[in-house]
Structure formats: C-alpha cells, structure tokens
Amino acid sequence: MKFIFQHIIIRKALLLAIYLACAPFVLAQERTNQVNGLETFFNETRIYKNQNKINLALESLDKAAALAEETEDEKALVDCYHKFALLYMELEKRETTLFYWDRATVLLNELEYPYGHAVHKFIESILLYDSGNNFQAIFMLNESRQLTNDRNLLNNILLLEANIYLSIEKYDSAALNFNSLVVNNDVFEKESLMAKSHLGLAKLYINTQDYEESIKNGVRALEIAQANNFSKEEFEANELLGQAYEKRERYNLSLVHNRNLLKLKDSVFTIEKIKAEAKTADRIQFEFMADEIKRQDAKIEELNESRNRSEITAILTSAFLTIISLLAVSLFRNNQIKLKTNDLLQTKNRELQTARDAAVQAMEAKTNFLSTVSHELRTPLYAVTGLAHLLLEENPSESQKEHLKSLKFSGDYLLNFINDILQINKIDADKLEPLNMEFNLKKVLADVISSLQQSAKENNTKIILEYDEEIPKHLMSDPIKLSQIFMNLVGNALKFTKNGEVNVIAKLMKKEEEEVTIYFEVKDNGIGISNEQQQNIFDSFEQGSIQINREYGGTGLGLTIVKSLLGLFDSKIQLESTLGKGSSFFFELDLKSKDSVIDEIPFEITQKDYDLNGLHVLVVEDNKINQVITKKMLNKRGISCEIAGNGNTAVEMANTSQYDGILMDIHMPGISGVEATIQIRKFDTDTPIIALTAISLDDSLESFYAAGCNDVVTKPFKPEVFYQKIGENILEHKLKKSVT
Template sequence: MSSISIGAQTNIAFKDSLESITKRVYEYKNNGDYEKALSDIEKGLQLAASSDNIESIVDFYNLSARLNIQYKKPINPGIYLKEAREVLSLYKYNDGRALTAILEAYLAAKDQDKTKAYTLINEALEAVDYNDKSLLNSVLFYEGLTHNELGEYNKAKSIFQKMIPPDHKYEKHYLSAASQLVLANIYAKDSNYESAGILLDNVLRIAARQKFPRILLGTNLLKYQIANKKEDYYAALLYYKKADSIKEKYFGADILRKQNEAAHTNEAQFLNNVIARMSQDEIEQQQKVNISKLTSVLSSALLIIISLLTISLYRNNQIKFKTNDLLLKKNKELQIAKEDAEKAMRAKGQFLSTVSHELRTPLYAVTGLTHLLLEEDPKASQKEHLKSLKFSGEYLLDFINDILQINKIDANKLVAEKIIFDFNKTLEDVIYSLRQTAKENKNVIILNIDENIPKKLIGDPLKLSQILINLVGNALKFTENGKVIVNAKLLNSDKGRYKIHFEVNDEGIGISEEMQQNIFESFSQGSIQINRKYGGTGLGLTIVRSLLSLFNSDINVKSEIGMGSSFYFSLEFTTPDPSEIIEVGSEDLEEAILKDLYFLIVEDNKINQVITKKMLAKKGINCDVADNGYDAIKLAKENTYDLILMDIHMPGISGLKATEEIRKFDKNIPIIALTALTIDESTDDFFSYGCNDIITKPFKPDLFYKIIGTSILKTTNQV
C-alpha cells in the first residue's frame, strides 16, 4: 500500500510541475520572451518523458510548433508536428491529435495546399472535445488563420467573430487580441476602416495591459497603413514611430539574432534526440532478435530486481513511519499554535471587556451629572460647556459600545434573533431617533417603505435598527443641507418568506473608488482629513458588515466624489402565524405615569446611587437604595416597590443571584438590570435569572425613562 501511495503522490507532483511549466511557456510565448519559452518547453519535455506522461509530450511538441509559427522562425515547425504524429500513432490522445492536425492545416495553407488543409481541418474538428473550451478556442483560432492564409476572408471573419470573446485556460487575453487583430486586417482589406479602427483600439488596450509586444507591433503597423490610405500622414507618422520603437525594443537585430541562434540550437538538439531515439529503437529491435540467448541472464536480472523491490518496499515502509512521526509532531505543534492564538484572542477580548467595563463607571458619573446639571437651568456660559461635556461623554460611550460590539461579533457572542416585530415602526423609530442629528446639518430624512411589505415580520429588529442607525448616521454626518433617503423595497416573496432590499442614499461628499476598497475595515474613514473634519470612530461600517454576516448578507456601496453615496443590502424575513401576533399598546410614556412611584435602586457605587436617585426624582419617583444584593433581598421582602433597578456587578452576591432570590417570593415586580455589559455576558442569562429588561450603563436619559416606563406599563396591563 505504501508504494502505491508514494507513486500516486509522485504523479501529482509531476502534474503540478508540468502545469506550472506549461503556464510559464504561454506567458513567455505571448510576452515576447522566445528564448525562455523555448527553454521551458525543453524542461517540460524532459519532465514529461521521465514520468512517461505521453499526453504532455504531445502537448509540448505542439507548443514548440506554435512558438516557432508565432515568432516566424527560419526553421520548420513541421518537424515537431511530425514527431507528435509518431507518438499519436502509438497512443490514443484526441486532444493532442486535434491540435496537431489544425497546426498542420495552417502550414499546408501557408504552402497554398488547399486540399490538404481542408482534410486536416476536418480531422481536427472530428477529434476536438467541444466541452474543453481552451482546446476548442485554440483549434478555432488556427482554423481562422488557415482560411485567412488561403484568402478565404469571409470564412476567417465568421470564425473569429464567433469565438470572440475566447475562453482559454492560459491565453484568453492573447487569443482575444490576436483574433481581433486578424479581423481588423480583414476589414482593412475591404476598406472598412471604421470597423477596423474600433477593433484596433480594443486590441491596443488588451495588448498594452497584458504586455503582448508582437500584437502591439502588428496593431501599430496596421494603424500606420490605414492612416496612410486615409492620407492622415501625421497620424501615420506617429503610428510608424510607435511601431519602430516596439520593434527596436523587442525585435531588434541583436534580439532576433539571439532568438534565431536559440531556435537553430533547439532544432539541432531536437533532431539529435530523434536520431538517438531511432538508434535506440534499432538497438531494441536487435535485442528482441537475440532475446532467446539472454533468457538466463534476464532470469538472474529478474531475481535481482525482485530483491531490490523487496528492499525498496522495506525502505518505503521505514520512510512512511518516519513521515507519520513527523506529521504527528507537526500536528502537535500546529495544535499548540492554535491554542496559543485562541488564548491570545481570549486575552484580548477579556482585556477590552475589562477596560470598557471600568470606563463605564466613571463615564456614568460624567454623563449622569452633566444631564442633571443641564436640567437645573445653568447659566448661559455654563450651558455651552455642559453641552460640550455631554457630547464628549456620549461620543466616548458610542466608541466603547462600538468596540464591545465588534469584539462580541469576533468572539461569536452574537446570534440573530427571530422575534415578531412591527417592521414600519422599527424603521420609523430609527428615523425619529436621528431627527436631532439631521437638524444639526440642516438635513432632511425621507423614509420610503414598500406598501407590499407586511406590517408584522419575524426577524431581529434590534440588529436591523443598529445597521440602519449606523448607515443613516453616517449619511447625515457627511451631508449638509441635503436629503438622506431610506428605501425599503420588497424584492420577492415565496411561501411566507420575504426578501427586502434596503438602500440608504445621501447627497454628501461621496467616496472615491480607491477609498471604497477599504472603507469597511475597522477604524477606516478614508483619510486623516475626513476623520479630523467629521469625527467618528470609523467602526460603524465594520459593525454593519459584521451584523449582516449574521444573516448571510453583505453591504455594498455605489459612490462618486461630490455626487453622494448609496449603501444597500438585502435581508430575508418570514411572517408570523396570525395567532402569534399580540397587539401591544403604545409605549409612549407620560410623566404622570411615573409620578409618585416607589423604586428600589440596588447599586454599590455611591456616585452612581446619587445620580440614579436624582434622575428618578426629576420624574417624581421616590427611591430606596441598597448597597449590595443581600440588602436588596431584605428590602424587597419588607417593602412593596413598583420597580427594582438592579446593578449586576456587586461585592457579595451578584445582581443576577439577588434577582433569582427575589423571584422566589415575588414573581411580578419588574426588575431591570442596570449594568455595564461585558463581552462575556449574554442577555439570555439576564432574562433566565428573572430580569424583565436591561439598561446598559452609561445610558442616555431618554432611553432610561422609556425602558422604565415600558416596564411599568406592561406590568399594569398584566394586572
């Protein structure tokens, strides 16, 4: 078994080497390096012969003929094709026969032997595999050249028109350029200079981009001839100079001399090899005649070979064992490297989680106290400073949230939810939340929702809101005195599944094509100047792409500098069963609902206690404060509260454990987790312990009051 396995691996290695050599030969052939192409063909023949790869031997013979035809060398390409025929007479290889026959047809056409050319064309077309596009296009190309050499221009033109654009594994661009150049020559012969000019312009683009010197030379010479015939002598002179420059660079006298020397050397070597092979054949024939005399010798040799094979099998087994040991060692090293990388990722995540959590506590004090001071009617001179402080605090909060969001996605801590939600209201809430941002730059937000989209859908409204808030927020940031249009259009629906296309268009500064390549990378805003002028973390679009990946979707952009931008994506939703839809009353909260309520604040940080208590007092809410989880359980048993605000991270027992204990004697009181959420925490854990909702610290006051009011309303409705 081991010898077979090693043999198979050796064949794969040979194929890989032959593949790479073949690819290089096509590159050198078409890029003007005749000598390197010739050298690699020789290497390929040696390698194919050493591995008994008959098909590759035929392919390299045909490549030798094509190379010398293409470079118009003063040697006979037919010698390579004749040798290919010798091999094909012993082995069935239709692909090789098709290409050999069509190349022989072209050489027959060069000699104006029409009958032979047509016979060979038919042979090639019978042998070609029409599913092999590379082979088919090569055969069609030389068939077109054959008709062109015979002066049958209409047939040649028809073939080249049908094969454009060609499909080829190695020289798609070259065949395209060469075919169009021949077509241009045909059009020029008919004085159809306009069609020829269009083709030549296209050929120039391809040849210049792909660096095809022979095509460039032929194109400029044809353009020179056409310009002369049109009596545009100035253009003719320019094209002649270009052609002369290309000829001097790639086909100068010294270069041609070296190429011709290499061609003659190769031809002599090839013929010597043929003679040697023929001599070898004669020797083998002689050996067959005398084989009866050598029976005893061969028997002895056979015994020696069997012994050597036995030794070889033993050595192969030893190599196999050593190789397995080496693989085991390498696998162990890779496993250790993988574990180290995972540890580093966990350490990074834990570090960011700890840093973001620690930053939230003082940030809660900054944003909370700023809000309270703004509510206490400060002086005009103080108000501006407080507004700046509020903006900076909220900016830092958004940045921390973005970092945490990115790392949650990287750590696979986020999953797409599937809940029933009101589609129109979700989009309207996004627009409503950004109305103040829009006013700051004197922008208008327009929301267009396709009326065919169902009102109730099953999906993840929170992540959809995050995606749209990032996109619309970006659009507003980079637009002044303009419109930001949000479109939601139904693409298709099938059996309760609805695919919806979202698009956010703005009239802002636009994004250059170069910047579009990396705009979705973390901390990327296109340039330092943009970052300084417009601010932001550069994480918004990264978060959008990461969130969309949870739904197997992606974000795309269309934009031009000064012409605005358009970001678009598609998501699929399902519709709920009518029996699952529960209509919930409006969550709009009047201050009268909160007035005179009685809350319990569970918080170990003294500053946070003061801030939270004062913010609730602004709405007429009375509060008790517990410093830890034990006190919270005791106070909850002794008093009747309307709601509990529960901090999660506290000394002693955690807020989740305290919530679990309270739920043992009070199932109904709303408990809201008030926490600086870390990367390792899941919202599912909060709800499983008995929390009704979550407020992430530090929070924006409007959101704080809204979540509290919603919880009170839900409890009231249940009662």
C-alpha cells in the same frame, strides 16, 4: 342467483371503501405508537441514567435502538447512538463512546437534522473537555448552541460550560451559569440539573474558600439527590460536605458525611453493580458489532451472487488481482513512507494544536480586556451624563447651559464609541446571534429615519424613503440588528452630505412561498469616496483620511459594524461611489414572510407620561457617586428610596422591609446582582426587580431574566427610558395589585 351475486359484489365494494377510508388513520396510529414507544424508552433511559442505574439505562436504550432500526427511523437511530455514547462516557469507556459517535457521524453526513448535529457537537465538546482541551470545548459548545432551540440540550450545554469555567478558574462565569440552572424549568431533568448546579457551586465555593456558601449548596444538593434517588450526586454531596465541614473545623459533622460515604460505597457503589454494568455494556456492544458483521456478511453474499451471474465480473476480478499483485511491492514501499509521514504529521499536528490553543487564549485575553475596559468606562460615564442631566434641569445660566450641553454631548459621544467597541468585540467573540421574530420592515425603517431627522436638519439634508409596497407586511428576522445596520448607514450618509438628500430604498427582488429576497440601498449626493479609500473603508477606525476624520468627526467603526452584522445574515455590503458626487451602499437579505397573518400587528409602543409620585423603591448600588445621582433622579419625580451598598445588604433589606420595586445593579463586589436577585426570589416572587447594568461582553440578558429580573436598563441610561421602565414595571404592578 343473479341478485345474490350482485349483493356479494356490493358488499365487497363497501368493505374495500371502508378499508381505504380507514387506512390513513391506521397508518397514522401506527406511526404515533412507534414515536410514543421511542419516547417511552428514551424517558426510561434518562431516568435510569440520572439515578446512576447505567445497566438499566443501557437496556432501555437498546430497546429504543431496535425499534428505530425496525422502523428505519434514521433520526431516532442517531439519537440512540448519541445516548449510547453519553452512557459509555459515564462508564469511562472512551473508545466505545468514540465508536458510537463515529456511527452517528456516518448517518448525519446524509441527514438534514439540526438537533442531531447540535448533540453531535455537544458530545465532541465533552470529549475535548475530557482530554483537557478546555478552550476548544467552549468553542464547540458555542457551535452546538447555534444549531438548536431545544431547552434541555441548552441547559446541559450551560452546565458543561459552567464545569469548564470552573476547571479553568473563571469563577464568575461558572457561578453565573450554575445560578441560572438552580432555578431552571427544564421539562425532563429539572431536579437533576438543580442538584448538579448546587454541587458545582459547592465545589466553586470550596475553591474560593467561602466554606459557608459551599455547605449551603452541598446541603441543598444532598436534599435533592436523596429525594430523587440520585446516588452519584448524593455521593458527591457527602464528599464535598465532608471537606467543607473539615475546613470549618466542624469535625463531628465532617465525620457524619464521611460515614455516609462509606455506607453509600457499601450499598450503592458495589462490585456487583460495577460487574452488572460492565456485563450489560459489553453484551450490548458485542451484539451491536455482531449485527454489524451479519449485515456486512449479507452484503458480501449479495455481491458473490451477483458475481456468479456474470462472467465479466470474474474476468474483471482476475484482472484486478493481477494488478494488486503487481502493485503489492509498490504499496509496501509507499506504506513505509506513509508511516514516516504520519509520524511527522502527528508532530506537526501537536505543534499546530499548541499554537491554536495559544491563539485562542490570546483572543480570549483581548476580548476580556476590551470587555473590561468598556464596562469600567461606563460606570464613571454614568456619573458624567447623570450629573449633566441633573444640572441642566436646575435652571442654569445661559453660559452654564452651553457648557453643560457640551459636556452632555461629549458624554453621549463617548458612550456611542464605547458601544461600538463592545459591539465589534461581541461579533469577534461570536457572542451575537441574530434573532428570529416577527416585525414590520417599513416601521423599522421609518423609526430609523425619524430618529435621525434632527441630524438631517442640521445639515439641511432630506431623508427620502422609497419603499416597495409589494414587500410582505409580516417578516421574520432580527429587527434590532437591522435597525443598527440602517442607523449606521443613514447616519454615515448624513454626516458626509450637506444641503443634499439621502435616499433609503427597499425593493422586493423575489418571493417564493415564504422565502423573500429584499434589496436595500442607502445612497447620498455627498462628498463621495475615492477608489483608493474604498479599498479599506470597511476596516475598523478607517474614514478615508485624517482630514475627513478631523472635519467630520466620528470613530470610523460604523461601517465595520454594518459589515460584521450583515455577516450574521450571510449577506455582504457593497459600495459604489464617485468622488464629489456621492456614495451608494447596497445589499440583499433573505427573509421569511408570514403570509398566514392577515391583520397588521400594531408595532407602535405608546409612551406614557407616568405620575411616579409616592413610589418607594430599594436602590442596590455599590458606587457612592452613582448612589447620589440615582437618588436625585428618583427624588425629582417624587420617588423615595433606600440605598443598599452591596448584594448581601440588599437581600436582608428586601426580606425585612416592603418596597414597590427594586433597582438592582448587576456588577458589585461580593455577591452579584444576579445572585442577589436569585436569593430574593426565594422568599419574594412578587416585587418587580429592574436590573441596572453597565453591560459587558460576558453579560447575558437571558441570565438576568432567568434569575428573576422583570426588565433591564443599560447604564448610562437616558432619563426618559429610566422613568418609562419604572412606570411600566413598578407603577403598573402597584396599580394592578391595588385593584385586585
């Protein structure tokens, strides 16, 4: 008997141990099932929405919302509210959209959910665009873009931005966005985004009276829509094609598409469908509100039970009612005053809104002006620096060499000035965002010092790096912008220091897990800055005095750029200086370290001296002088070339001839270099394409790569950089191809 009892105890203990061992896996499996269930419903919602089956999309989303409430998943519930808002916007139920948007607002106030906040601002931009506030909508889209890396959301932001640009007749910007999405690789909505982008281009080309291009894009949109049952896009494509063919006086084809519209109205956009959608939408909204009323009733009942438990609550309630009675008259009078005040506030708000729109338009006009001027100056500057380089290589006399070096110096100076203006303009227009990539801080500082050694020698000044070896070797931030900061600070120190030294200091202040705080300082023993001059030394075009400007040169933009770039990192530059003894600029930066990386990554880029002889390339350039300069620079290295004067010619030549590579100018009349690249990639995905661009404010390197460019060179470019890019992209591609 005792043995049996012991056996039972041992058996129960074993079962308990097995349960405890398996419990975490069971719970994890349940959680995975819940997440998979939500994703299934979300995917169904997305598919039904793109197929214009809004009632079915609402049904699937309602199931997702129920599951999110059951599992108390607040982030998923926020996603559900956002998707409800977007679906009701499709049904043109703006008030219901605002209702669900407000419900999401309440939850987001208590949540750290960057993606949720990004979608929230995206929906707000849709509402602003719907009410005609285009510039505010663009501003809100930029805020949304900064909060997320989700590719699907970024693609939808790009699409909405394109439609806003289309509505305000910024056709170049709209075309750039639409063309980027035509070749998108979105995981969830690739075909939908392609169809909508082709429709956008079809509308754009109708507005610009390029009816043949409108027809091409309309036909492509129709093909995608029919293949994927996108009934709404199919309807719009037929409508646009009917208009475009009518404009081209091809009335038989216009009639075909108008008849298709009638068929679609009869078969897809029926009264029964509209009634079903409205019925489903009203039912789900009614059920949600009914559930909300039940939740509120439960809270009231809970409060009533609590009141019955305490006599103090009853006394306080009586006192509260007495106070309410005494204040009723006062509240009534206050309410009358409030109504009048609200009317006045609404009037002032409208005036403020008008003033804000005017200010935004003025800011955009200033930004576009500076961007255009900076870009237009780069094109002739390319001719100046390019010709100076070519002439210096043709064995000029000593007297000519001196003049040519002066010319090249002036060109480089002007280029730096233009770059500084464009940099500040980008920061002011919120076009710059800090990257987050792995880098070696010591390597960044060493490269900056190395590049400025020649300037230091000219002033007989030493540059000393004081680097704390406790700083982690692998950090995460934006090494390019950090290089710009130190180039300006160290370059500025060298300019005002002769026969002295400049110290570059980096010290580890704090390290908690992966969070790192580093102190930076650049100090010199140069001429120093007076207390009066320190007040505005960080303002644009300020160097302290006219005498300093004349003696030392420069634009007075370097410290302004430093201050603005540090603002992107939530850091602030500080200054200590004594006149005649030197200056010290210092700041702190919060970075992330990557302790998990053991081996140091080699950051050195090996510069190769490529033998480019025998390469044959296509140069796409509309400027005649630039054509001559580029051709001569190529011929000096044994590269033969053919010239295309515009994008359309480039597409034809690339389709009929073989080239080792293509050098593509971006800004051209007719179709741009981006559009030409997109068309070439439709029949040739192999030939390397290098973009040559006098880059402007609206240019996006991401859009160049998305169009199919392999690399980008900014004009006016340094010859060694130009040849290096050709070697890396065109020669190495040719060598690899010959091996295989």
